[in-house]
Amino acid sequence: MMGARDFAAEALARQAIDALNARFAYQIDNGQSAQVPELFTVDGHYAIAHGAERRVSTGQAAIRAAYEERAARGARTSCHLFTNLHVSGATTDTAHSHCFLLLFAQDGLPPHPAQPLLVARYDDICERDAQGLWRYRSREATVLFVSDDHRPIALPLAKA
Numbered sequence: 001m002m003g004a005r006d007f008a009a010e011a012l013a014r015q016a017i018d019a020l021n022a023r024f025a026y027q028i029d030n031g032q033s034a035q036v037p038e039l040f041t042v043d044g045h046y047a048i049a050h051g052a053e054r055r056v057s058t059g060q061a062a063i064r065a066a067y068e069e070r071a072a073r074g075a076r077t078s079c080h081l082f083t084n085l086h087v088s089g090a091t092t093d094t095a096h097s098h099c100f101l102l103l104f105a106q107d108g109l110p111p112h113p114a115q116p117l118l119v120a121r122y123d124d125i126c127e128r129d130a131q132g133l134w135r136y137r138s139r140e141a142t143v144l145f146v147s148d149d150h151r152p153i154a155l156p157l158a159k160a
Contacts, residue, residue, distance in 0.1 A: 006090060013095035014087040016134040017126050021099060025080035033071060037063040040136045041127060048120075048157055050143040055157035066157045077112055078105035082122070093128045094137075101141070119145040 020039060027035045037060040040046065046063055047056040057063045070076070081102040089096045101120045106112040125138040 009092050010087055010090040010095070012092075013090035013126070013134070014085065014097075016128070017087060017095060017097045017124070018085055020126065020134050020136070021082040021085065021122075025082060029078050029080055033067040034064070036067055037061075038135075040139070041129070044136050045138045046136070046141075046157060047139070048141040048143070050146075057157040063157075074107065075109050076105060076107050077110045078103065095126050097124045097126060098122065099124075115147060115149065117147050118143050 024036065024039055027033060027039075037044075040060055040063055043059055044063065045056070045058045047054060055066075057066045081104075082099050083102065085097060085099045087095050087097045099122050101118075101122060103117045103120065104112075104114065105117045121142045121144055123140045123142075124136055126134050127137045128134050
């Protein structure tokens with residue numbers, strides 16, 4: 001028999017993870033990508049799969065280096081829209097979550113045409129730390145749809 005579902009823990013985790021996803025998007029979209037690594041556990045894992053290409057960074061230092069490399073390429077305008085958050089397996093300190101990203105992004109300063117770059121599925125494992133902050137332990141993104149205008153997708157992580 002499976003254990004009882006903890007609806008209270010699930011509701012609290014969902015609220016916290018929704019806020020975590022919003023911080024992730026806000027920081028990237030507002031020139032604060034240097035702060036993104038702090039949203040991960042010290043040994044956190046972030047991977048993005050785009051067809052046969054897979055990029056992975058493990059640990060805050062590696063994630064930081066990937067975002068610094070992306071920032072060094074110059075101005076980029078982006079709008080990360082996360083939706084359809086689903087939380088499962090929640091306890092007071094851990095949870096699995098799934099959501100989708102609709103991404104508008106293009107190199108250079110705005111304005112740009114309002115054409116999405118991609119849609120991706122995110123599967124996350126989140127943990128609450130000793131200070132009560134929720135962070136990503138594992139963040140796995142899979143690109144599902146891409147723009148047909150052949151704009152480059154700037155994956156900010158190291159090649160696997």
